[in-house]
Amino acid sequence: MQSSLTLSIGLPVALVIIMLGLGLSLRVEDFTRVLSRPWPIVVGLVCQVAILPVLCFGLVYLADLPPAISVGMMLLAASPGGTSAAIYTHLARGDLALSLMLAAVTSMIALFSLPIIVNLSLMAFYGEISAVRLEIRQVLQIFAIAIVPTLIGVFIHSRYPAVARLLDRPVKILATVFLVAVVLGALIGQWELLVVWGPTVGAVALVFNIASLLIGYYVPRALKIERRQAVALAMSIGIHNAALVITLAMSEHMLGNPEMAIPPAAYGVIAYIVAGAFVWVLNRQAPVRVGNSPAL
Incomplete structure (x- = not known):
């Protein structure tokens, strides 16, 4: 499960270029709007930090998976949330500024919440606890890329x-091509892993992913949050930073257990x-644009 040169260097470079392009469709006012109305961020944080860990614990308990x-x-x-969530938000016509803001906030909160949940998990599944912590440089990498x-x-x-305006359409095309390439690369690179663990871990991961997306979309909608913002929350909540978790699991200075990275x-x-x-x-359900007004 070692990172190839393409993933370790090419992927971050591609993400930087695409995030630069996505920023071309945003204004400073988009971020001030999100900050002036923080209710969607609060809802996203509750889903991300509280609901998902409880849901995941229930899934792994029912599935009776090995401790690691x-x-x-x-x-x-x-x-x-992973940096790719912003790309999916853009393609789904969601609130890109909200997606980026939530990624920034959850990354900072993860400095404290992630070690707590990990240590509680070690106690629950191993009967022991260790001093696991997330380093600030890993969070800074997220900021540097996204x-x-x-x-x-x-x-x-x-x-x-x-x-x-000139670059808006080419960036959307580039983002689509990039995502297709990432999916194909991941399938090829992790094919053996999927074959071995697909029937068990893959099934649980699939259920958890679908549940995360649905919670991220329908909980905000039930709380009267507008569609574009619900789309952004769904992508940010449903697409986790898997690379960060793999690093935490495999690093000898942290958990040092490759099985946890599966x-x-x-x-x-x-x-x-x-x-x-x-x-x-x-996108199939989205209302048709009227003039220059965005679909809501």
Whole structure:
């Protein structure tokens, strides 16, 4: 399960370029709007930090998975949203500014919440506890890949709006091509893993992924949050930062247990496919644009 050169270098570079492009469709006012009305962020945090870990614990308990696999699933449930969630949000015509804001907030909260949930999981499944912590540099990497390039794109949009409009469609095409390439690369790279663990871990990861997306979309909708924001919350909640969890599980300075990295590795493949299908369904249900007004 070692990272290839393509994934370790090419993937972050591609993400930086795409996040820069996505920022071209945003304005500073989009972020101030999200901050001035924080209720969707609060709802997203409750779903991400409270509901998902409880749901995941119930799933692994009912599935009677081995201790290491169970802890790996709990690691996944406690992880912040992945940077790819913003790309899916863009493709599904969701609130991109909200998606990025939630990713930033959950990444900071994960510094404290993730070690707590991991240590409780170790106690529940192993009967022991260890001092697991998330390092600040890992959170900063998320900001460097997702937030900073986006802010640069926002700056370009504010200074050169014509350039931003010109690049909007090519960026959407690039994002689609990028996601297809990531899915194919993940399927090829992790094929042996999926064959071995697909019937057990894959099934649990699939159920958890679908449940995460549905909770992320329908809980906000039930609380009268508008559709575009519910789409952003669904993607941010349903697409976890599997790479961060794999690093935490495999690092000898942290958990040092490669078996715990199996669930997030399987989930990383499944989530891209399921989220892609979810985007397709959402876009088919989206109202038609009227003039220049966005679909709501």
